[in-house]
Amino acid sequence: MTVAVLDNQEVVRDGVAAAVHRHGEELQLVGSYGAVDEVDVDGPGPDVLVLDLYLGRDDVLVLDHIPALAAWAGAVVLHTAEEKPMPLRRALAHGVHGVILKNDGTEALVNVVRRAAMGDFVCSSVVAEALISDVSLTPRLTVREVExxxxxxxxxxxxxxxxxxxxxxxxxxxxxKSIRGKYIDAEREVTNTGSLVREAGLDGWI
Structure with missing residues (x-):
């Protein structure tokens, strides 16, 4: 099973490489990239790409690149420290095949990689699954409300x-008023415009 990693942090790439090498009888690292433009999506892709959600000096969301990367690799596993629901859900909508939080550890990563390669969608932990699936945690805002x-x-x-x-x-x-109603319905504490901005920021809307 071939694995590649795309993460702008060298220490993370090294950690993924070490985890893959520990399972050398079944996993092989075939690529380690620090930026999207280092990836040749016209060439052969790995069975699984381990992808960070934020890349670049300014921590730019990688969402726009996910469709091309998902077409290149057999499966894309999001490997992230992000714990805000909306960026994770948006990544799912763009085509990732699994989510693992970086603090879940490298053995959990190896397990997610295995299962993603077999065609399963998998979350590494209860926390990751809740962030993605429990919509009651996060009010749904319209595009104009976010603006x-x-x-x-x-x-x-x-x-x-x-x-x-x-x-x-x-x-x-x-x-x-609409936004405030949505947060009150979700039993979130909002009292003024500042608290609305704060809560939307915590959720990852802005």
Missing amino acids: VLSNLRDGLTQRQVGSRLKVAEETVRAHL
């Missing part, structure tokens, strides 16, 4: 947000 919160996080007033989005200030308030 409103993103602009408020950047320091704009509600009037300025309305101007930027070309909607009335009352419409911005209506979006905030």
Whole structure:
């Protein structure tokens, strides 16, 4: 079974390589990459690609690259320290075949790699599974609601947000009321606009 790793942290790549080498009778490391542009997606791909969610100096989400990487490799396993629900769910929507949290350890990683290669979708831990599957933990926000919160996080007033989005200030308030209702329904503590921005940030919406 061939394995490749794509992670911008050398220490992580070395850790994955060591885990693979410990299971040399069944696993073979065929690629170790620090950036997406190092990968030749037109060449032969591994059975499993171990992929970090954030790459680059500025920790850029790798979401846009997942479809091409999933077409290149037999399976893509997300190997991440991210514990916010929405980035993980978005990665699933883009085509990853499994999720392992980095603090679950390398033996858990090897198990996930094995199962992903056999065609299973697998999460490494109860925590990872909950982050992905328990939608009650995370209110569903619309694209426009996320835009409103993103602009408020950047320091704009509600009037300025309305101007930027070309909607009335009352419409911005209506979006905030909707967001607040969703978080209250999820039994999350929100009291003002700042707490809405905070909670949406914790979930990974913004």
